[in-house]
Every structure is written in C-alpha cells, then in structure tokens.
Amino acid sequence: MRIGFAGLGNMGGRMSACIVRAGRSVLGYDVLPSNISNAGAKAAANIGEMVDGSDIVLLSLPDSHVVEAVVLGDDGVLAHARPGLIVVDLSTAAPDSTTRIHRLLTEKGASYLDAGISGGAAAAEKGALTLMVGGEADVLDRARPVLDLFAAQVFHCGPSGAGHTVKLLNNFLNATALSATAEVMVAGKKAGLDLDVLLAVLNASSGVNFATLNRFPKIVHGDYLKGGLTNSLMLKDVNLYVALAAKLGVASLNAAGPVAAFGAARALGYADEISNTVVDAIGDLSGGVRLQEKP
CATH class of the missing domain: 1.10.1040.10 (N-(1-d-carboxylethyl)-l-norvaline Dehydrogenase; domain 2)
Incomplete structure (x- = not known):
C-alpha cells in the first residue's frame, strides 16, 4: 500500500518518521518543504500528485478549515479521489465537517476514516499513539497495517464522525x-x-x-x-x-x-x-x- 501524508508538522512529521523507520516510503506534502525532509518523506509537488501516487492518504492538519481546503479545494484530495483510495484524517476536527467529507468521498468510491489521536508528541515519537476511529470497520481493517506503524492502540468508535467526536x-x-x-x-x-x-x-x-x-x-x-x-x-x-x-x-x-x-x-x-x-x-x-x- 503506497502511503501519502499531508501535514508533516509537529505531529504529522513524527508519525511519518515512524512509518519511514519501519522501512516504508512516504510521499509527503506540506506548506513548509523543510517539514517534508525532516519527516523522512519524499516530496510531492502538490496535493494532487500526492493523492495520485498513494493508496492511503493520511492527513494531520490544524482544524476543519484546513482539512476542507486540502480535501475540497481546487486540485485537492476529492478532485483526485478514485475507487479504492483510503483517506485517514488524523486531525482534531468538527464532526459535522467530517461526515460531509465522508459522504463526498464515498460518492467517488473512496473511503474516509476520522481518526483522532491521543498521546502527544512523546507517543508520536515512539509510535505509541492511541487512535479513536470513525468509519466503516472493513476500511479500518484495510488501513490498520499502516496505522499500526505509529499507533499502539486503535479503537473503532463507530460510524463516520464518531472518532472525531x-x-x-x-x-x-x-x-x-x-x-x-x-x-x-x-x-x-x-x-x-x-x-x-x-x-x-x-x-x-x-x-x-x-x-x-x-x-x-x-x-x-x-x-x-x-x-x-x-x-x-x-x-x-x-x-x-x-x-x-x-x-x-x-x-x-x-x-x-x-x-x-x-x-x-x-x-x-x-x-x-x-x-x-x-x-x-x-x-x-x-x-x-x-x-x-x-x-
């Protein structure tokens, strides 16, 4: 499974580094190019290139406004979504926004999981985060081998929006x-x-x-x-x-x-x-x- 990661700052960078240390390649996108190299990721020129080159896309962004800009903006994740793509939102976001994005991606045959994280920078550094996930259980099963690279515990909390709630x-x-x-x-x-x-x-x-x-x-x-x-x-x-x-x-x-x-x-x-x-x-x-x- 090819891995893309948007938002390689304080938390995303640490999660990406865990994935890289496990021997996996990450195609990354961030507004600060230095964050990409610091996280050990390969740089994508833009969001669309990252999505096209990935089977699973991880998002670690400040809030729902930024998530919506990355997913719903021109040449964003939704514009490049395709059947089989999995998007996992590791941000802390508004559940209403989450369920809307889930619906829009589902209409294109893609899948969307909302996965709140807990444990802070120290747990992210060690790959020992706790994840609280909303969305379809079978999609979580497909995504779990990637999530397990930086999470010690992964809880399925219910349907779309439950993880962010x-x-x-x-x-x-x-x-x-x-x-x-x-x-x-x-x-x-x-x-x-x-x-x-x-x-x-x-x-x-x-x-x-x-x-x-x-x-x-x-x-x-x-x-x-x-x-x-x-x-x-x-x-x-x-x-x-x-x-x-x-x-x-x-x-x-x-x-x-x-x-x-x-x-x-x-x-x-x-x-x-x-x-x-x-x-x-x-x-x-x-x-x-x-x-x-x-x-």
Missing part, C-alpha cells in the same frame, strides 16, 4: 485537568509548599489525573515537554467541544474554566507555546509566579 470529548477532559491542575500548582507555590511533595500527595489521592501524573512532575523542574499541542489549538478544541455539546443539547457547565485559562494564555503571549505553559499564564495573573523559582 470521541477525540473532542477526550480533549475537553484533558484541557480541564491541565488548566485546573495548573491553577492548583500555582496556589501550592504561593502557599510555600514543596511541589514534589504536593504532586506525590495528589497522585496518591482523589485529585490524580493525567496532568499530575505525566506533565507537572517535569514542569516543576523546568521541562515543559515542548512539542505538544499549543494553547491556541487547545482553546480551539475546547470551543469545538462546546459547539458539539450545544448541538447535542448537553449543558456545558464546566467549559468556562479551560476557555478562560487557555484564552488568557493566548492573550498573554503564549498562543504558540505548548499548552503546558498555561501554568505560566495563570502565574502571570497571580503576581508573576513561576513554579521553578525559589521563594
């Missing part, structure tokens, strides 16, 4: 835990607590979460784990969740916290920094607190 639900919980833990750590710092001890207590108690286990043990010593989701993208994902909740008629009572936290991070100059720096934004608003500084 599960991704939004997961990212909302991630954003809530990260922003709430950041606030707690700033409070702990201002209270004069030993932050390593605080984390040990939290991780042995009911406040434990992914951020206390995996993020803040590094952050308190100055390692922000750069390379992951930015504050702007985290805010985008939370807002996508809010829109989904509104469509479903679900009262979104807990969204205000992460919307405010990541919105503040963006406004204070951390827009393109890893979302872990939300703790510095909260620190800025709390008197210039940094977790690493001695009292």
